[in-house]
Amino acid sequence: MRSWQDLEEFEAFLDDGGMVEPGDAMPDEYRSEVFRFIEFHANSELMGGLTERDWIPKAPGLRLKQIFLAKTQDEIGHAHLLYMVAADMGVKSRTEMLEDLFEGRSRFHNVFHYQAVTWADQIAIAYLVDAAALASQRSVFAECTYGPYKRVLKRIVAEEGFHMRHGEEMLLRLTEGTDIQRSMFQEALNRWWWPAVQLFGPDSDPNDPLLRWKIKSKRNEELRHTYVQTYVPLLQGYGFEIPDADLRLVDGVWQSGDIDWEPLKATMRNGGPDSRRRIETAANNWTDTAWVRASLDTAVAKRSADAAA
Amino acid sequence: MTAPQVSASTTLPATDDDVIAAADRLLLTVDDPEYPGLSIVDLGLVEEVDAIGSSVVVSLIPTFAGCPALHMIAADVTTALEADPRIDSCEVRWLATPLWSSERITNRAKDRLASSYTVVLRSKDGSLRCPICGNTDVRDQSMVGPTRCRSIAWCDDCRNPVEVMR
Numbered sequence: 001m002r003s004w005q006d007l008e009e010f011e012a013f014l015d016d017g018g019m020v021e022p023g024d025a026m027p028d029e030y031r032s033e034v035f036r037f038i039e040f041h042a043n044s045e046l047m048g049g050l051t052e053r054d055w056i057p058k059a060p061g062l063r064l065k066q067i068f069l070a071k072t073q074d075e076i077g078h079a080h081l082l083y084m085v086a087a088d089m090g091v092k093s094r095t096e097m098l099e100d101l102f103e104g105r106s107r108f109h110n111v112f113h114y115q116a117v118t119w120a121d122q123i124a125i126a127y128l129v130d131a132a133a134l135a136s137q138r139s140v141f142a143e144c145t146y147g148p149y150k151r152v153l154k155r156i157v158a159e160e161g162f163h164m165r166h167g168e169e170m171l172l173r174l175t176e177g178t179d180i181q182r183s184m185f186q187e188a189l190n191r192w193w194w195p196a197v198q199l200f201g202p203d204s205d206p207n208d209p210l211l212r213w214k215i216k217s218k219r220n221e222e223l224r225h226t227y228v229q230t231y232v233p234l235l236q237g238y239g240f241e242i243p244d245a246d247l248r249l250v251d252g253v254w255q256s257g258d259i260d261w262e263p264l265k266a267t268m269r270n271g272g273p274d275s276r277r278r279i280e281t282a283a284n285n286w287t288d289t290a291w292v293r294a295s296l297d298t299a300v301a302k303r304s305a306d307a308a309a
Numbered sequence: 310m311t312a313p314q315v316s317a318s319t320t321l322p323a324t325d326d327d328v329i330a331a332a333d334r335l336l337l338t339v340d341d342p343e344y345p346g347l348s349i350v351d352l353g354l355v356e357e358v359d360a361i362g363s364s365v366v367v368s369l370i371p372t373f374a375g376c377p378a379l380h381m382i383a384a385d386v387t388t389a390l391e392a393d394p395r396i397d398s399c400e401v402r403w404l405a406t407p408l409w410s411s412e413r414i415t416n417r418a419k420d421r422l423a424s425s426y427t428v429v430l431r432s433k434d435g436s437l438r439c440p441i442c443g444n445t446d447v448r449d450q451s452m453v454g455p456t457r458c459r460s461i462a463w464c465d466d467c468r469n470p471v472e473v474m475r
Contacts, residue, residue: 067377080451
């Protein structure tokens with residue numbers, strides 16, 4: 001077990017490229033900040049997975065259903081791995097994390113607080129929102145001083161890259177479609193552009209401990225800026241309009257109009273347009289599947305009793 | 310006036326064996342979409358490569374019949390192979406037999422899965438070795454993980470989740 005005399009010595013260790021492992025006597029501040037971050041990520045994977053699941057029966061065609069099945073499994077699997085890593089940190093148990101989430105006491109990504117109205121919304125999510133989430137996860141993976149989190153992120157990032165290809169493929173199909181299909185996507189883009197841009201959060205606090213402790217490798221505004229530079233020309237290239245009247249190209253750099261952060265703040269209070277329904281659905285899902293967990297517990301207990309006999 | 314440069318490959322028609330050899334080499338560049346850095350050859354997906362003239366048929370076996378990546382893998386194979394001037398068309402066939410098993414994964418790929426993805430294979434006696442600390446104190450947690458081809462375990466020693474190829 002490694003330990004550090006004070007925060008200064010610990011930070012020097014991180015600056016030297018040190019990686020923290022579960023058995024280390026890490027400073028309490030580091031433990032609680034990293035835990036909160038992983039819990040937020042786990043909650044977001046779970047809520048995202050449940051959203052994907054809603055669209056399995058509605059996805060047009062067997063192949064798309066197969067893709068949505070696989071994506072749902074991916075997200076729930078990622079949540080599972082992240083909850084394992086988070087619970088091991090000893091701040092909250094897995095059950096406590098889930099109960100906090102289902103009772104509306106926890107946070108998860110802003111994008112899962114909105115309603116997906118049409119199939120085109122689901123494509124906008126796969127194309128725009130998954131890309132924003134992936135950019136954010138990649139920037140965490142790039143440094144990430146907490147060993148178990150970094151190892152899980154490696155696989156998450158690889159799998160989310162695979163989802164993005166599906167998003168591109170689905171968008172291409174729609175852009176090559178009828179006028180109605182194209183206008184469906186434009187309407188979805190109008191709903192999802194700002195939530196996707198806001199996913200990165202407001203400008204980072206200069207003293208953000210997650211940056212200092214190398215959990216995050218890039219500031220929120222840097223990630224947001226890069227995202228806008230990539231997606232504005234792509235979407236315009238497909239003939240869509242970005243729902244930002246003040247968007248300007250200045251010396252080859254895209255500059256967004258002023259961002260209204262109120263919608264993001266509302267989602268962080270679980271007061272977004274679809275927050276209540278989403279949380280309620282997730283909570284009901286947890287209650288409805290209690291019998292599965294109970295049967296498994298009984299089976300495991302019986303097996304251990306049989307083994308002991 | 311200089312005579313146009315003619316290279317050997319354009320004067321001599323490629324034999325079927327040449328084309329197959331070229332296809333074999335190109336398949337090494339096709340990565341599994343979920344494991345960048347690991348090719349479909351490494352993972353044991355390629356069963357047979359055949360050529361008649363400039364037409365190639367690649368026969369692959371899926372890890373799981375319902376794998377959502379099949380379409381993407383087939384498209385990646387076609388793109389990689391048709392980039393070669395000797396190959397005009399490439400057809401990908403998914404075979405129902407033989408069944409894929411983790412024994413088809415090359416040793417190089419097994420090492421790579423363990424070291425960069427912390428994904429391991431169960432040994433013949435059913436035991437698991439942690440790819441991070443090497444300990445054998447690894448407990449099964451759930452039958453499936455993020456994909457249907459992996460289950461999840463937990464290493465009690467270094468306290469990391471471990472994924473297991475099924």
